[in-house]
Amino acid sequence: MIEWNAATIKDFQHTLLDWYDQEGRDLPWRHDHEPYHVWVSEIMLQQTQVQTVIPYYERFMDWFPTVADLANAPEARLLKAWEGLGYYSRVRNMQRCAQQLLADYDGQWPQTAAGLEALVGIGPYTAGAIASIAFNQPVPAVDGNAYRVFSRLLKIDDDIAKPQTRQVFEQAITRIMPHDRPGDFNQAIMDLGSSYMTARQPDTAHSPVKRFNQAYLDGQELAYPVKTKKPRPKPVAYVAVLAQMGDQWLMVQRPSTGMLGNLWTVPLIKVDELDLEEDASTADLLAAVTAYFKREYRLILTAKMLKLRPVTHTFTHQKWTIQLIGGQVQPADLAYFAGKGVLLAELDQLPMPKVQEKIFNRANVH
Structure with a gap:
């Protein structure tokens, strides 16, 4: 890992922040430094692109304009607000955090990263983002963008898949971060990582910090960050039963614990639970699903295979x-x-996961 001297650090700070002042993205949660706004945006931005988040954020603020509104929201409306963003445990934790703020903190946000991490669902990255942006605390916000940007700038070759690597980056970034504008610094790194220093097709030749990017200068940019691969997701086979009783669709509410908790789907049955032989025919599958409905739901189903992908x-x-x-x-x-x-006509009132939207779209149920 390269260590910059004080002059290089000062030069980098000025270069980065001058670029951010001119080119930083105009995003709705950047219009003020309200911690509630920073928090909601950062939770939404986990696993989701900025342009996708903007309408979700604006609707969320319209429905739950304050911490108290979020704390007291009915769960169905909460899940509906989050529908399509996935990882529904995040929004449940947000409500628990809002309730914790009201009950234990008199509605006031802790102003340090350590204090923020004591709240439900707030980890080191989100705590760093809120503390620096809302409260001007000089703490880094280390996410995928920060890992990518600083691993390339400083040629840090520690494996970012390992939890202990976060501390390496936090220490390196803390040395470089200005104490007068830490929030802008962190947001500038976010913007840099999503523009000139993307994962697969960086445009470092036009980057404002090109001359500081040692991995680029050495022709090794795409070798950073170093990250061991995760195991591939386990394949699981399901059948989705789009069953109607008269003019009503039969919809199941998932259990409160486990995947897609409390969300609504058509009946989803694991193929493994149908006890089919490996060479089972379509007729065998339909018979097994019909038997499942009779056994589990006490319902008589007349089933047919939909000729859809x-x-x-x-x-x-x-x-x-x-x-x-x-x-x-x-x-x-x-x-x-x-x-x-x-x-x-009432289906769109139910909070449904993305996978259910795909099922209805494939079957042209609208």
């Missing part, structure tokens, strides 16, 4: 491949069914 959806640890089955259910009491019948 399977839906695929990848989570962090699993990749789902979902065959689509249609059918009609004989009118009956839904006492044993883990959901309810929903009219087509």
Whole structure:
């Protein structure tokens, strides 16, 4: 790892911040330094592109303009606000954090990174972002952008997949960060990492900090950051049953714990749970699904295979491949069914995960 002297650090600070003052992105959560706004935007931006987040952020602020509004929101509306962003545990933790702020902090945000990390769902990166942007604390916000930018600038070859590497970067960035504008510095690094210093197609030849980028100058830019590969997501086969009872669609609410907790989907059945032989035919599959409905839900299903491509959806640890089955259910009491019948016009009122949107889109249910 390269260590800059004081003159280089000062030169880099001025170069980066002058560029940020002129070219920094105009984003709705940057219009003030309100910690609530910083926090919501940073949680939303995890795993999601900026342009995707903007309308979600604006709607979230319209629905929950204050910490108290978020703390007291009904869960269904909370999940609806988050629909499509994925990782629904994040928004549940946000509500728990808002409730914690009201109950234990009189609605006031801690102003240090250490204090912020004591809140539910706030880790080192988010704490650093809030502390630096909202409270002018000189602490780094180390995310994927920071890893990429500083590993290339300083040729840091520590494996960023290892938890202990964060401390290496935090120490290196703390040496370089200006104490008068730490929030702008962190946001400038975010902008740099998403523009000139992207992962696969960087444009360092036009970067404002090109002369500081040692990996680029050495012709090794794409070798940084160093990161061991994660194991591939485990393949899991499902069938999705698009069943109607009269003019209602049968929708299941997922359990509160586990993947997609409390969200609504059509019945999703793991193929492994249907006890099919390896050479099972389509007729065997339909018979197994019909038997499942009778056994688990006490419902008589007339099933048919929909001649549509399977839906695929990848989570962090699993990749789902979902065959689509249609059918009609004989009118009956839904006492044993883990959901309810929903009219087509009412479907969009249910909080649904992205994978369910894909299923309805593939089957042209609108």
